[in-house]
Amino acid sequence: MIRKVLVIRFSSIGDMVLTSPVLRCLKRQWGVELHYLTKSAFRSxxxxxxxxxxxxxxxxxxxxxxxxxxxxxxxxVVDLHRNLRxxxxxxxxxxxxxAFPKLNLEKWLLVRFGLQRLPGVHIVDRYMSPLRKLGLAYDGAGLDYFIPPGEELDPxxxxxxxxxxxxxxxxxxAHGTKRLPAAQLEAVCRGIAQPVLLLGGPGDRETGELVARNAGVHVYNLCGVLSLHQSASVIRQAEVVISHDTGLMHIAAAFRKPIVSVWGNTVPGFGMSPFxxxxxxxxxxxxxxxxxxRPCSKIGYERCPKGHFRCMTEQDxxxxxxxAQFPGLTGPLGS
Structure with a gap:
């Protein structure tokens, strides 16, 4: 009988949030004592x-x-990272x-030769797949993210x-080819009537200042001043979230937020769209x-390998x- 389980996922924010359905199902259905192994940097x-x-x-x-x-x-032991470590x-x-099916070969074929051999299955389903064979069922309840009470923030x-x-x-x-350039960020913000709160890490602080200064008084830069949980709290209280392919996008999905997801060098076809x-x-x-x-990498680069960066500079x-305008939203944005 399975009473004590170790789940392994070393990084990073979004990938770990995407493991949350496995944790919930293991605990609720099997009542196991659940342990989780990760890097210290991602403990939070x-x-x-x-x-x-x-x-x-x-x-x-x-x-x-x-x-x-x-x-x-x-x-x-449930290996949801599947690397040498x-x-x-x-x-x-x-x-x-x-261990879950990582599909590295299929992703490499798509990146290197443009050959689509990926099965069109979300990574959450792939995380669940080895446990289904042991009788665990996905409960259909989506992702989880939990904010400690002391980290809730009044924006x-x-x-x-x-x-x-x-x-x-x-x-x-995490990578430059996943981020809109500052000029495009400014243009998006100028086209929005509602207040816009910019979120990001310390490395995004300067870009956030530039965007807030040039896009209008309705734009506020919170990059680099909030913890991960505080950023999650801002997202939890938002009406709509605009996000690149990054961890905060998956946290927004965990809070059932309408999302405008902006994709650069990566593609939703990798199986990591908002769940x-x-x-x-x-x-x-x-x-x-x-x-x-496109896609030129399954992860990303600091700069476009081709030098043109059309996947972001040609975004509409x-x-x-x-x-992202939210009055009267009833379903997927713009529907």
Missing amino acids: VMEANPYVDQLHTIDKDVKEIIPALRAARFDL SAKVRRALARPSV FSMIEAARKPYIAFAIGA YPDGMDLNTTMEVLGLSC VVDIAQK
Whole structure:
């Protein structure tokens, strides 16, 4: 009988949020003692998740944590990262284990040769697939994200603005080819009538200042001043979220927010589009179709390898702004 389970996902924010249905289903259906292994830098993503009984973290090498994991004597190890590091953990523990289908070959064929061999299955379904064979069923309830009470934020305590519904715009991303250039960000914000709160990390602070200064008094830069949970709180209270392909996009989906998702070098076909509960689709995808060079990477680059960056510079910024207008929204944005 499976009583104690270790789930492995080392990074990053969005990928970890996408594992949340597995955690919920394991806890609710099997009642297991649930442990989660990740990098120390991403501990906060899971620290408030009520389905996780114990978090284990590493800084550099899995050797740091192997003795403690061995002592736990897990009944099952669920590898949702499937790389050399996670394989090392599985071998060291020598416990029953399962791993999800990563489809690296299929993704490589799409990036390198434009050959579409991916099955059109969302990564949440792929995370669940090895556990379905053991009798675990996906419950249809979408993603989870939990904010510690002390991290909930009143956005209007940080900006000089009247309290009114606003749009959250996640302008950051880990790689430059996933981000709209500043000129396009400004154009989107100028086309929006409602207040716009810009979210991102410290590396996005300068861009956020430029956009807020040039786009209008209704745009407020919160990049680099909020924790992850505080940014999630701003998203939770927003009417609509505009986001690049990044972790905050998946957090927005966890809060069932209407999303305008803006895609650069990556594509929704990789299986990581916003994931909602069964029967709900509040995502509007914005992408430049017909580019033979796209996707150029399954992750991203700091600069466009071709030098033209058409996947972002040719985005229809007017349409993005229009899709984000929220009065009277009843379904997918713009419908």
